[in-house]
Amino acid sequence: DTEVTQTPKHLVMGMTNKKSLKCEQHMGHRAMYWYKQKAKKPPELMFVYSYEKLSINESVPSRFSPECPNSSLLNLHLHALQPEDSALYLCASSQDAPQSLMAEAFFGQGTRLTVV
Amino acid sequence: AQSVTQLGSHVSVSEGALVLLRCNYSSSVPPYLFWYVQYPNQGLQLLLKYTSAATLVKGINGFEAEFKKSETSFHLTKPSAHMSDAAEYFCAVSTYNQGGKLIFGQGTELSVKP
Numbered sequence A: 001d002t003e004v005t006q007t008p009k010h011l012v013m014g015m016t017n018k019k020s021l022k023c024e025q026h027m028g029h030r031a032m033y034w035y036k037q038k039a040k041k042p043p044e045l046m047f048v049y050s051y052e053k054l055s056i057n058e059s060v061p062s063r064f065s066p067e068c069p070n071s072s073l074l075n076l077h078l079h080a081l082q083p084e085d086s087a088l089y090l091c092a093s094s095q096d097a098p099q100s101l102m103a104e105a106f107f108g109q110g111t112r113l114t115v116v
Numbered sequence B: 001a002q003s004v005t006q007l008g009s010h011v012s013v014s015e016g017a018l019v020l021l022r023c024n025y026s027s028s029v030p031p032y033l034f035w036y037v038q039y040p041n042q043g044l045q046l047l048l049k050y051t052s053a054a055t056l057v058k059g060i061n062g063f064e065a066e067f068k069k070s071e072t073s074f075h076l077t078k079p080s081a082h083m084s085d086a087a088e089y090f091c092a093v094s095t096y097n098q099g100g101k102l103i104f105g106q107g108t109e110l111s112v113k114p
Helices: none
Strands: A004-007 A010-013 A018-025 A031-037 A044-050 A053-057 A064-070 A073-079 A087-094 A111-115 B003-007 B010-014 B019-026 B032-038 B044-050 B056-058 B064-068 B073-078 B087-094 B108-113
Touching: A004 A087, A010 A018, A018 A031, A018 A087, A031 A073, A044 A064, A044 A073, A053 A064, A073 A087, B003 B087, B010 B019, B019 B032, B019 B087, B019 B108, B032 B064, B032 B073, B044 B056, B044 B064, B044 B073, B073 B087
Parallel strands: A010 A111, B010 B108
Antiparallel strands: A004 A018, A018 A073, A031 A044, A031 A087, A044 A053, A064 A073, A087 A111, B003 B019, B019 B073, B032 B044, B032 B087, B056 B064, B064 B073, B087 B108
8 A cells, every 4th residue: 555645635614713734654654744736837845744743834924833753644724825825735654764865755636625 | 955847848749659748856965756646636646756776767667767966856667658658757856854744846747649
């Protein structure tokens, strides 16, 4: 199983809503990532979890709150988002360092988020 | 700091023609280099990777890339384009002193004409 599964595939939320994005992998990977991708742009790293601990936060606003309940699951909690946060949110996983430097990152299909 | 430059935001080829997508990197330490493909409304899929073994790397779907240290390049090629190759292609670099973070280029959209 080389899949990273993200749910939901599409999400429309108001600026006062609270929602969560979910990501799951069963490849035994110990590094998991959240990326944000705007149209016609490359993915931008948001967070990295390594062995279920947050290892990188790329200065992401606090309205985005990541959570890693266990080694297979990664959540992104959303609260009080702005319209400019509308984007494709991608989850990825890879073997952890030192292998992560050369091991490929497996990406999910993403959640298309629209904030209205 | 590491960076990646992809020359040409859009490349158009005819079906059966050579595909050449250009990628140049900047890194003060040995880089690990990757090419990813993204089809519309999909996530990214790894095409191939360079990790300091062979300089000519073969990937999936008939793609290959050659690491040239003297030119700081990692161009992606395919001898004969297929309609199904139409997609967005991203070159990325990863180094140990960046904690394994992937630094992506701006992407190149490949169109294939019949």
